[in-house]
Amino acid sequence: MAKLADWLRLVVLAGVAAVLAVPSFQAAAGVGLPKLERGKGEKCVEDTQFMRRNHMELLKHQRDDTMRKGIRTTKHSLKGCVECHAGSQSGSVAAGKDDFCMACHVYTGTRLDCWDCHATKPGKQSFFGTGAAAGQAAASPRNPAHNQGGGQ
Amino acid sequence: MSAPEKQETLQERREFLKAGAVVAGAGLASGVLVFGAAHSRPPEQAATADRRWGMLIDTKQCGDGCNDCVTACNTENGLDGKTGPQDSQWIRKLNIKDLRNGRVHELPMLCQHCEHPPCVDVCPTGASMKRADGIVLVDRHTCIGCRYCMMACPYKARSFVHEPLTEQNPEVPRGKGCVESCTFCVQRVDRDEQPACVEACNAKGHQAMIFGDLMDPESALSKALKSQASTEVRADLGLNTGVRYQGI
Ligand code: SF4
Ligand code: SF4
Numbered sequence: 392m393a394k395l396a397d398w399l400r401l402v403v404l405a406g407v408a409a410v411l412a413v414p415s416f417q418a419a420a421g422v423g424l425p426k427l428e429r430g431k432g433e434k435c436v437e438d439t440q441f442m443r444r445n446h447m448e449l450l451k452h453q454r455d456d457t458m459r460k461g462i463r464t465t466k467h468s469l470k471g472c473v474e475c476h477a478g479s480q481s482g483s484v485a486a487g488k489d490d491f492c493m494a495c496h497v498y499t500g501t502r503l504d505c506w507d508c509h510a511t512k513p514g515k516q517s518f519f520g521t522g523a524a525a526g527q528a529a530a531s532p533r534n535p536a537h538n539q540g541g542g543q
Numbered sequence: 544m545s546a547p548e549k550q551e552t553l554q555e556r557r558e559f560l561k562a563g564a565v566v567a568g569a570g571l572a573s574g575v576l577v578f579g580a581a582h583s584r585p586p587e588q589a590a591t592a593d594r595r596w597g598m599l600i601d602t603k604q605c606g607d608g609c610n611d612c613v614t615a616c617n618t619e620n621g622l623d624g625k626t627g628p629q630d631s632q633w634i635r636k637l638n639i640k641d642l643r644n645g646r647v648h649e650l651p652m653l654c655q656h657c658e659h660p661p662c663v664d665v666c667p668t669g670a671s672m673k674r675a676d677g678i679v680l681v682d683r684h685t686c687i688g689c690r691y692c693m694m695a696c697p698y699k700a701r702s703f704v705h706e707p708l709t710e711q712n713p714e715v716p717r718g719k720g721c722v723e724s725c726t727f728c729v730q731r732v733d734r735d736e737q738p739a740c741v742e743a744c745n746a747k748g749h750q751a752m753i754f755g756d757l758m759d760p761e762s763a764l765s766k767a768l769k770s771q772a773s774t775e776v777r778a779d780l781g782l783n784t785g786v787r788y789q790g791i
Contacts, residue, residue: 461676510711
């Protein structure tokens with residue numbers, strides 16, 4: 392009797408293992424890694440592998456420097472990321488699930504709040520903004536005519 | 544484009560801007576502040592307490608019914624221009640009447656960029672902050688939207704964003720759940736431009752606003768403050784506001 396019970400247990404365990412194994416096989420076959428559109432620039436401001444793991448740290452550091460101290464270097468600025476990585480179709484980094492930020496963030500299931508406040512599209516080229524001659528202050532800051540993408 | 548190249552372009556643009564400022568300065572009437580190359584702070588350098596940005600508003604020059612400063616602010620900062628109780632207004636025109644003699648006049652009211660800002664005192668998170676050069680800002684990354692600062696501000700200068708926003712100006716992030724107010728157009732000031740309201744007022748020819756450095760005795764602002772009488776609104780509160788008025 393004891394032998395039979397052992398044998399049964401083995402069968403059940405094997406069955407469970409097989410059932411568990413199936414979805415992972417499917418996962419391996421069916422869900423590909425996110426496909427990212429290439430940025431407009433030649434290369435990223437840091438090594439790609441480094442950026443994958445650390446972009447949030449760089450952004451957080453830069454945000455405090457810029458916001459609280461007024462340091463406005465462009466290397467790690469979010470605006471720079473957007474200018475380079477806005478999708479060629481959507482013109483945005485976060486309009487759809489295929490856009491640059493969303494592709495990975497949807498894949499990893501991590502929500503991000505950046506775009507509640509920050510523009511997801513490159514905007515006016517600020518250096519020529521309203522100009523000292525001023526009447527042009529009325530021209531829309533988001534005038535598509537000023538949209539020069541990442542070609543800064 | 545690689546990073547060094549980008550830096551280079553940036554530098555070129557700064558040069559261009561400086562040149563532009565000089566040309567613009569030549570074309571403007573006297574009394575208009577144009578702070579050019581002498582003031583520029585490189586992008587990698589933090590703001591310091593060697594400067595304190597301030598403003599002088601001459602209400603006698605402020606045009607009847609003119610709303611240009613408000614419009615310019617809305618355009619620059621991406622506000623929709625609505626004036627309801629739940630809408631954001633960073634600068635607004637007030638009509639003031641002296642009930643004893645009936646004298647009526649107008650003035651623009653904005654964040655006064657207090658030296659001792661009550662909004663900063665009450666903020667539980669440190670989101671309300673005064674930058675080293677005196678510009679009072681809200682760090683939206685830490686603001687929890689409690690609105691204590693709105694209650695504390697004696698000038699009703701702050702607004703709360705009630706609805707989700709889209710299509711923000713890339714230089715002026717704004718979003719639901721945070722308090723906001725006039726920033727002196729910090730993004731412009733950091734590249735040696737004047738706040739949008741001041742520029743618009745000058746362009747219209749009213750020249751009711753002078754913006755500049757209170758710490759620099761040579762700035763047009765300091766000179767004007769030295770030679771003409773001016774007042775703070777609610778000077779009795781002892782906040783040492785960065786915005787001063789004439790003719791009130
Ligand atoms: S005017 Fe109001 S919001 Fe501006 S610094 Fe003073 S207390 Fe703060
Ligand atoms: S609303 Fe934001 S900035 Fe104002 S007091 Fe609360 S946390 Fe501070």
